[in-house]
Amino acid sequence: MADGPALLTAAVGGERRALARLLTGIENQDPAFRELLPRIFAATRGAHLVGVTGPPGAGKSTLVTALTREYRTRGRRVGIVAVDPSSPYTGGAIMGDRIRMMEHAADREVFMRSMASRGELGGIAATTWLVAAALDAAGYDPVLVETVGAGQAELEVARLAETTVVVEVPEMGDEIQAIKAGLLEVADVVVVNKADRPGAERSARQLRAMLAGAGGRFAAPPPILLTVATTGDGIGALVDAIEADRERARSADRALARARNQLLRAVAERSRRRAEARAEWEATVAEIAEHRLDPITAADRLLGK
């Protein structure tokens, strides 16, 4: 990232290698990239930022592959950010999913980036959306952001999307049911995938009832679609529904809600970095470890007046 501006210019001009290096700089939070941020934002072209989330086993990767295929037939250039939980152990399992994307590996109009969620709470959400902004600047539209797992951090990533697609599957246990329900809160479009399984229609009906009972957030409840990602069934209608949400997503209140979330994440991330850089950081940690100080009082002291 010695020459950030030149790299950005090359990436915007369509050089894939420059784009890859730029994304690495963003992901590593390279200090040189810090100054590049306003330029990246100025270079964005208004791509549709689409989040895809859902409980484990819902078939999100396969669905993203199917969506990519459909967008390609419509002549769109597709950016993909896959957020994976990082672990020294996970390489295998996640790579399995990634292999499914090989179908698009030779297609120069598709750019895919896998990102590890490094356990820095809050950090991943901010970084993901900077990577998405860079893909936007490089001319990809839509940019699909897929999260693995369905915890709070993944919800936060999804919440930063313009249009959030929540993928559900028929017939899951009680606890998955709770996760599903939590996910509905961020849904702009709901998909019941693996709809060739028994119970798909019933699942869709249950989801419709849950959404109708919720009130408030849903002036118009999100559409619920049935898909079979492995065969492509229902994918055309799903892309139509996502496209239909694009303008709604750009209404003033949805834009403000997204901006508020982005700013909250960024404040948390930056303040943590600053606190860790303070000379008294280690001594403060030791005071807490020895139970001489509670963490909240300590944080207030570090943050000053």
Added chain:
Amino acid sequence: MADGPALLTAAVGGERRALARLLTGIENQDPAFRELLPRIFAATRGAHLVGVTGPPGAGKSTLVTALTREYRTRGRRVGIVAVDPSSPYTGGAIMGDRIRMMEHAADREVFMRSMASRGELGGIAATTWLVAAALDAAGYDPVLVETVGAGQAELEVARLAETTVVVEVPEMGDEIQAIKAGLLEVADVVVVNKADRPGAERSARQLRAMLAGAGGRFAAPPPILLTVATTGDGIGALVDAIEADRERARSADRALARARNQLLRAVAERSRRRAEARAEWEATVAEIAEHRLDPITAADRLLGK
């Protein structure tokens, strides 16, 4: 919380109603409680803080019930904090789990608190461990913290425990496999629950191999135990393993790692609250929404020099 100090004194003295009100003040982040924090920390008695986490469907609630039963036979007073993903929809599913705890509802030596994870990233981890500290001050030991779900936020909650028990189950799909692997990173004790199912021994062997291959973090790999929470099989040995970890958990480096995490969470939470209280907050959000400013530059401006 008009009279916080009196409430704390009553709670420490064993009044359950006072304790419940104190916990509500903590959970709501009542400003009056803010001043009470150093007193709560000063009143803690060194309870063993035990986190219980694992993928959906692993039977964590049932295991916590079985652990509670075993600790009670050993004459211990047990505090339980159950962190639930909050949602307007989830009441039913989670309440189902809570009903299983009814067994201990009449036992005055068991105190259980359910907490909603309100989607405030970072906030839940800090608050959970303040609630645990209050239970410690009120004389409960151990304090068991159970998280529903297995996302990043739940991992953070688990990481703040002194001893983290990771619950796995035999035979799960690929994506769950990845989540399992991520969880192993925070494990001090690993449990293969539902060990009456086929494949339990094989799962335990696989886990052992994964842990052996990891190196680094695990000077001594965590013990792996088989349990059937519904029948109580293996629960005595599990409590023995948790107890054996108690002293190890209090070594200087584990205490420092915990304190560092607590402080990071608290810094993020407090700085967010401060930023939102700034007069220029709304105008800054609007600038981001209109793409005139990127969130990170905005955060730096709000945080000042």
